[in-house]
Amino acid sequence: MINKESMSKRILILTPNPDHPSHHGRWPYVLDVYREALAGIDAEIFDQPWSEPIAEDYDLILPLVAWGYHNAPNSFIGAMTAMAAAERRVFNPPEIVSWNVDKRYLRDLAEAGVRIIPTLFTEGVTDEDVARARADFGQIALVLKPAISAGAKNTLIWEGDRLADVTEGAADVEDRKATPPIGPAMIQPFMPAIQSEGEWSLLYFVGQFSHAVLKTPKSGDFRSQPDYNAHLRVLTPPPEALQLAQSAIDFIGRDRLLYARVDMVRAADGGFSLMELELIEPDLYLTYDPEASMRFKDAVEAAMRVCGCGSSDHVH
CATH class of the missing domain: 3.40.50 (Rossmann fold)
Structure with missing residues (x-):
């Protein structure tokens, strides 16, 4: 036997x-x-x-x-x-x-008091939705993205008037030109700090903070993924960033997560707003911190x- x-x-x-x-x-x-x-x-x-x-x-x-x-x-x-x-x-x-597949999970986090980027969820982006979002957010530059997406697929910064006039944006990680999202989507105000400071990613293993990476897009781009030649470096996150990340992790339950990446950007008031809570296949940036691999193991x-x-x- x-x-x-x-x-x-x-x-x-x-x-x-x-x-x-x-x-x-x-x-x-x-x-x-x-x-x-x-x-x-x-x-x-x-x-x-x-x-x-x-x-x-x-x-x-x-x-x-x-x-x-x-x-x-x-x-x-x-x-x-x-x-x-x-x-x-x-x-x-x-x-x-499964819950994490559709970015409309952000509504659940917001309802629980986790600060997210202000978001208008829509079943299909229309010119009327764009006008409403601009009125709600008080700015012209918007980010349009599908509710189910990855790698900045079909994610655009939009400052125009008619969606029918959209010209294709830059190629995504699958070498397809970005176009306005079709079907369920999200409209958010463009956050200028994404280009000036960058996007913070805080990594957690078994509910405990491991390390943080600041990802700054290359000049002229807004996408912070390594696929688009963003500059990544390990830094100690600000206390406010840690607090926001921990509130998102606690929403799920620290002892229910093996790994998590909490992505956020600084808001105009100096605080932080959650961009995404990545629980499926996030890049854990193990190669950027010499101790991260051991913590993951x-x-x-x-x-x-x-x-x-x-x-x-x-x-x-």
């Missing part, structure tokens, strides 16, 4: 759907970074596309590189639901990951010690 206790633990990292453009991006490099960070862990590391059924048994499944979910959100949520139904041990948990080891699975799981 095989003694399962003596068998090596098995961890599965989910990767992009090979049928989608995201599969041709830089995800293999990101996967290698995670593999290197977990090199000393007592477990074998496997990977497979999130779009494929999981046929083997794993002690832990990590959605860490599940890029491209925004190209087929219903399929992705279906995959998460199937993992939950099969009582797979997934961290972050499937129900939290410790978090994964903590998750592997958890018994059971699903929303009742807690990581300590």
Whole structure:
């Protein structure tokens, strides 16, 4: 008889759907970074596309590189639901990951008192929506983005009058020109600090702060991702940034999250406003802080010690 206790633990990292453009991006490099960070862990590391059924048994499944979910959100949520139904041990948990797919989760955070960028949610951006947003926000420059998106896909700064006059914006990470979002979308005031100071990303492992990265877009751009040659550096975050991030983490529950990235920008009053709470496949910026990989490894080891699975799981 095989003694399962003596068998090596098995961890599965989910990767992009090979049928989608995201599969041709830089995800293999990101996967290698995670593999290197977990090199000393007592477990074998496997990977497979999130779009494929999981046929083997794993002690832990990590959605860490599940890029491209925004190209087929219903399929992705279906995959998460199937993992939950099969009582797979997934961290972050499937129900939290599914909630995080649609950026309208920001409404839940705002209703709980977490300060977000002022946002008009709409089922489809119209000229009337733009006019209403400008009146509400008191400024001309707006950010238009889909409710389900990643990598700044179809995200525009809009200062014009008629959406029909939009010319295509810069290419996104999948080499497609940005156009106004179709379907459920968000309209926000453009935050000038994104270009002058940059976007702060605060990283948390098992509910504890790990490190922070300030991402400043290249001259003339507003996109702060490394894909667009933004300048990234590790810095100590301002106390107000930590306070905002902790309020977002606490909304979910510190012991329910293996990893999280809290993105924010400074508002005109000097405080901070939440841009996104990334709980699916955020870049954790492990290579920017020499201690981050060890903290991430410790978090994964903590998750592997958890018994059971699903929303009742807690990581300590």
